[in-house]
Amino acid sequence: MPHNGSGNRSAPLLQRVGLAGAAARFAQRSYAADYIALGFLVAGWVLVQFVDPFHRMFSLDNKAIQYPFAVHERVPVLWSVLIAGVTPFLIILTWSAMCRPGVQKTQVTVLGLLVALMLTSLLTDIIKNAVGRPRPDLVSRCKPSRGTSNNALVAWTVCTEPNQHILQEGWRSFPSGHSSFSFSGLGYLSLFLCGQMHVFRPRTDLGRCLLAFFPLLCALMVAISRLDDYRHDVYDVTCGGLLGILIAWFSYRRYYPPLRSVLCDIPYDKSDLASPEGFAKLDDEEQALSRPFTSRSGPSQESFQLQEIEPSR
Numbered sequence: 001m002p003h004n005g006s007g008n009r010s011a012p013l014l015q016r017v018g019l020a021g022a023a024a025r026f027a028q029r030s031y032a033a034d035y036i037a038l039g040f041l042v043a044g045w046v047l048v049q050f051v052d053p054f055h056r057m058f059s060l061d062n063k064a065i066q067y068p069f070a071v072h073e074r075v076p077v078l079w080s081v082l083i084a085g086v087t088p089f090l091i092i093l094t095w096s097a098m099c100r101p102g103v104q105k106t107q108v109t110v111l112g113l114l115v116a117l118m119l120t121s122l123l124t125d126i127i128k129n130a131v132g133r134p135r136p137d138l139v140s141r142c143k144p145s146r147g148t149s150n151n152a153l154v155a156w157t158v159c160t161e162p163n164q165h166i167l168q169e170g171w172r173s174f175p176s177g178h179s180s181f182s183f184s185g186l187g188y189l190s191l192f193l194c195g196q197m198h199v200f201r202p203r204t205d206l207g208r209c210l211l212a213f214f215p216l217l218c219a220l221m222v223a224i225s226r227l228d229d230y231r232h233d234v235y236d237v238t239c240g241g242l243l244g245i246l247i248a249w250f251s252y253r254r255y256y257p258p259l260r261s262v263l264c265d266i267p268y269d270k271s272d273l274a275s276p277e278g279f280a281k282l283d284d285e286e287q288a289l290s291r292p293f294t295s296r297s298g299p300s301q302e303s304f305q306l307q308e309i310e311p312s313r
Contacts, residue, residue, distance in 0.1 A: 031270065034111055041118040048125045053171040054132030055156035060148060067230035069140035069166075074225040080178050083222060084185035085117055088215070091189060095196075108267045115189050116251035120184035120244050124177050133174040135283040136230045141170040167230060176232045176240035179223035183244030186215035191252040195264040219244075 058065060075083070092113065096106040135141070142159035161167040193212040194200065223241055226232045232240075255267045 008298050017265055031107065031111060034115065038111070038118060041115070041122055045118060045122045045125065048122065048129065051129050052168055053129040055171050056134060057153040057155055058130040058134050058138060059153055060144060060150045062139075065134050065136055065138040065192070067136040067140070069137040070229040070231070073229050075178060075222050077178075079183055080222060083218065084182040086186050088113055088189040092192070104270070105267055109192060111187065112251045112255045115254075116184045116188045116248045117181065119251065120247045121177075123239065123247070124175060124180045124243065127175060128177070130171040131174045132171045133236070135170050136233055137154070138170040141166055167182040173175075173232055173241055174236050174239065176226050176236045178221065179219075179232070179237045179240030180244035180247075182219040182222040183216075183241045184248045185244075186219040187245040187248035188252055190215040191259070192256075194259050195252075195256055198264060200259045200264075201262075246281050277300060 092106070092109050095101075108297070142156070142160055143161045144154070144158045145160050148154055148158045156167075159167055165255075190212055190257065193215070197208045197212055198204065199208050199212045219241070223237045225232065226237055257264050257266070257268070
């Protein structure tokens with residue numbers, strides 16, 4: 001009996017008998033680990049909302065932060081969530097109801113979208129609080145007290161704005177949250193459409209390309225609205241957009257092959273991602289590319305047959 005117990009402990013985790021082995025096999029065949037990680041992302045984002053940003057010192061004569069405070073935004077936060085979060089989700093569900101791709105494909109597509117949105121939101125808010133860059137409308141938000149020096153660096157304590165939300169948001173300029181969120185959700189939708197319609201195959205018709213890249217245009221318009229409202233400058237919007245599209249690409253590629261693949265519309269099969277020993281398994285295309293090229297040193301069998309048939313002179 002002791003010998004069997006030690007053998008069970010020395011065996012790979014996926015081959016063990018008991019609760020640990022069953023949990024490992026369940027995690028391998030399902031997306032439970034991804035859902036748990038997604039829950040941690042949501043919890044982390046909620047906790048970050050209660051953290052005040054770093055208050056970088058500023059000067060009242062800095063014209064870059066003297067723009068007026070827009071009371072009514074062109075794209076409020078709620079509309080940003082509807083455009084970049086709810087709309088891609090509904091489009092994916094509509095596609096699933098019409099095309100009936102199967103539960104596994106729909107699950108990984110929705111899961112990738114949720115991971116992209118939550119990871120982008122969490123990283124964006126963490127960077128915002130850590131950097132503490134003043135917004136272009138900071139002076140209008142701050143309402144500095146009388147007698148504050150115009151040509152000297154001052155701290156945030158000179159502000160008299162009673163609304164703490166408006167005041168604290170004045171130091172959350174970098175990167176743009178609207179830009180990162182819109183390029184994350186709509187960028188993921190654009191990648192998904194490119195894969196389903198094989199946009200990057202040779203001689204793809206223009207209509208497919210325009211339809212696949214239209215979500216990126218919508219994300220760009222949301223980002224530009226932040227410039228029009230003087231909430232951000234070009235630097236904030238550009239970095240936010242890059243952050244969102246990179247995370248969207250990262251989340252999409254975790255479940256789908258490259259867009260230039262002939263199988264770009266089919267997600268990876270969860271059961272083929274790992275062998276019982278736990279090593280990663282390459283798909284057919286990557287495995288073919290990884291094989292070294294071997295040249296034939298001698299004549300082939302066909303050449304021998306040709307030589308035998310050829311009459312002697």
